[in-house]
Amino acid sequence: MTKVCWPYFDPEFENLKERIHGPSCRVCIDNECCEKCTVVKVDSVQKDGLLLEAVQVLTDMDLTISKGYISSDAEWLMDVFHVRDQLGNKLRDKRLINHIQQAIGAKRKVENTGEMKTCTRKFVRAGTSSECTAIEMIAIDRPGLLSEISAVLTELKCNVVEAHAWSHNEHLACIVYISDELSDSRIDDPSRLATITDHLSLVLQASTIDNDQSGVQIHGGNAAVTHTERRLHQLLLADRDFDGPAASVCCSSSPTSMDDDEEGRKQVTVSINKCNEKGYSVVNVECKDRPKLMFDTVCTLTDMQYKVFHASIASHGSFATQEYFIRRMDGCALNTESEKERVTKCLEAAIQRRVCEGVRLELCAHDRIGLLSDITRLLREYGLAVVRADVATQGGNVKNVFYVRDISGNAVDMEIVESMKREMEPLALQVKNISPRRLNMPEKSWFSLSDLLRSQIERFSHNFISIS
Numbered sequence: 001m002t003k004v005c006w007p008y009f010d011p012e013f014e015n016l017k018e019r020i021h022g023p024s025c026r027v028c029i030d031n032e033c034c035e036k037c038t039v040v041k042v043d044s045v046q047k048d049g050l051l052l053e054a055v056q057v058l059t060d061m062d063l064t065i066s067k068g069y070i071s072s073d074a075e076w077l078m079d080v081f082h083v084r085d086q087l088g089n090k091l092r093d094k095r096l097i098n099h100i101q102q103a104i105g106a107k108r109k110v111e112n113t114g115e116m117k118t119c120t121r122k123f124v125r126a127g128t129s130s131e132c133t134a135i136e137m138i139a140i141d142r143p144g145l146l147s148e149i150s151a152v153l154t155e156l157k158c159n160v161v162e163a164h165a166w167s168h169n170e171h172l173a174c175i176v177y178i179s180d181e182l183s184d185s186r187i188d189d190p191s192r193l194a195t196i197t198d199h200l201s202l203v204l205q206a207s208t209i210d211n212d213q214s215g216v217q218i219h220g221g222n223a224a225v226t227h228t229e230r231r232l233h234q235l236l237l238a239d240r241d242f243d244g245p246a247a248s249v250c251c252s253s254s255p256t257s258m259d260d261d262e263e264g265r266k267q268v269t270v271s272i273n274k275c276n277e278k279g280y281s282v283v284n285v286e287c288k289d290r291p292k293l294m295f296d297t298v299c300t301l302t303d304m305q306y307k308v309f310h311a312s313i314a315s316h317g318s319f320a321t322q323e324y325f326i327r328r329m330d331g332c333a334l335n336t337e338s339e340k341e342r343v344t345k346c347l348e349a350a351i352q353r354r355v356c357e358g359v360r361l362e363l364c365a366h367d368r369i370g371l372l373s374d375i376t377r378l379l380r381e382y383g384l385a386v387v388r389a390d391v392a393t394q395g396g397n398v399k400n401v402f403y404v405r406d407i408s409g410n411a412v413d414m415e416i417v418e419s420m421k422r423e424m425e426p427l428a429l430q431v432k433n434i435s436p437r438r439l440n441m442p443e444k445s446w447f448s449l450s451d452l453l454r455s456q457i458e459r460f461s462h463n464f465i466s467i468s
Contacts, residue, residue: 025050025105029097031090037066037082038091044105046075051311052295052302054079056227057103059295061096062086062118068294068313085118086291132161132177133187134219135196138235139204141172143385143407147376148203149174154370156196157181163372163391166232168353169242173235175228181369193218229292230299233350237303242342242349268351270344274333280309280325281334283343287351289320297322300350304343305329356388356403359412360432363424367398375400375424382420383407 025044033039042054051070058065058081067082084090091097096118139145146165153160158178165174180187187193200216226234268287275282285297294313301308301324310325327333334340363375372391379386379402388403406412414433421429 027101027104029091029100031092034082036090037084040079040081040083040100042077042079042081042104044077044079046072046077047105048307049302050077050105051079051308052230052298054081054104055295055298056230057100058083059292061100062291063091064291065294065313066315068311070308070311072309131186132179133193135176135178135200136217136219136231136235137172137174137176137200137204138215138239139172141167141170142206144376144380145172145203146174146386146389147373147380148206149176149200150373150376152199152203153178153196154373156199157369158187158196159184159369160372160391161393163389164228164232165386165389166236166353167387168236168349171236171239171241173232173239175231175235229295230303233296233299233353234303236349236353237300237346241353242345268348270347272334272340272343275325278325279331279333280327281340283322283324283326283347285320285322285324285347285351287320289315289318290355292354293320293351294322296350296354297324297347300346301326301343304346306343354388358387358403358405359384359414359417361400361402361404361417362430362432363400363402363427365398365400365427367393367396371398372400375402378420378424379404382416384412384416384420 025042025047028041028043030039030041040054040058042050044050055065063083063085065081065083067080069078069080071078091100137149150160153176157180159181160176161179162177163174164176165172178187179185187196197216197218204216269285271284273282273284274280283301287293298308306326306328308324308326312323314321334343361379365371376386383406384404385407386402386404390399390401392399404412412433414431417431421431
């Protein structure tokens with residue numbers, strides 16, 4: 001009988017590279033080398049998307065990136081970030097440091113370290129998508145649209161567990177996580193999901209125009225694995241919000257005053273040049289500094305299929321500069337003027353989507369079915385348009401954050417806000433006036449008179465609409 005010999009493979013061969021060079025991704029957090037910041041260093045084998053992953057983890061923890069250096073040489077990647085928390089302090093919480101080290105580049109799930117809170121008391125938890133049904137919506141924005149969406153979900157016995165909405169250049173992107181009102185579990189019944197889709201589609205299509213891409217997409221528990229804010233960027237990018245009317249606001253998330261106008265506030269500036277020696281396109285971004293700025297730009301470059309090889313990010317007082325050395329996925333630089341123009345417009349839009357001027361309303365209350373519908377209806381009745389919303393529930397309580405503008409495009413009348421605040425008692429409503437001056441609007445008001453009239457008509461007719 002002929003003896004068969006098989007080649008021998010050492011079971012440890014798979015880990016040989018790691019044993020020689022160390023782990024494929026090492027995260028070092030240093031509190032000693034810099035007096036004012038914590039330095040986060042990421043050394044890794046080259047991996048597509050790792051830069052965005054690292055920035056995403058840091059921004060999710062409400063950390064501010066004041067400086068950043070990214071270098072990719074051959075098969076190795078090195079990222080260095082100078083970070084502080086929202087209070088301007090270094091990172092001292094051991095659980096927070098452990099969470100960051102596990103989350104960046106982790107092949108396994110992050111170990112359960114208990115409930116994580118940032119310095120701003122924001123809860124950081126595993127994704128909501130496995131427990132809820134995710135609904136993605138894109139539409140032409142109009143006054144009261146978020147109120148109508150919330151009313152439909154309430155009528156259809158859906159509980160809103162979490163919701164995020166961005167409005168930019170008259171485009172609205174919204175992601176809502178819902179559960180069944182009675183069972184408090186994910187909705188999986190196909191016929192019921194079809195009913196929800198049909199009713200929401202009717203609401204979104206109420207103001208459609210030719211070639212409008214309004215639509216609803218519902219995902220089950222295995223979907224929505226994409227980071228929620230990244231998905232909002234993707235939805236608006238796909239809906240070409242960058243082709244909308246030119247935004248006239250500067251990139252600022254802090255209060256402004258008339259003195260800023262006199263000094264001349266800096267707008268978003270994006271320029272693209274070519275590095276002939278190395279075959280890179282060099283993208284330079286200058287704008288007002290704000291939280292999550294780096295995430296928004298890196299996210300957009302990644303989703304537009306550009307690879308960042310080197311980068312330098314820095315804050316100079318209230319302004320930020322970012323420089324990215326990029327190529328397309330095929331290894332080529334940006335060669336045509338049309339491609340450069342598109343990248344410029346998309347980056348400008350990505351930076352401006354998160355910027356809000358007007359009034360920030362924050363409401364914390366005990367969660368109940370229909371609460372979001374009631375709040376957004378009240379905002380509509382007081383003539384306030386929601387341009388951004390973030391809703392999250394935790395332990396039976398809900399936190400609603402709305403950025404609102406006056407429907408007519410004027411500065412929000414704070415007396416109206418105070419009247420609304422009294423009407424909402426005993427709910428705890430905090431108000432922050434982000435921009436007390438009159439908004440700089442384009443020649444056309446943000447919403448037309450017909451939009452205002454339609455909003456008022458909807459206010460009176462809302463109670464007569466039945467959803468069957």
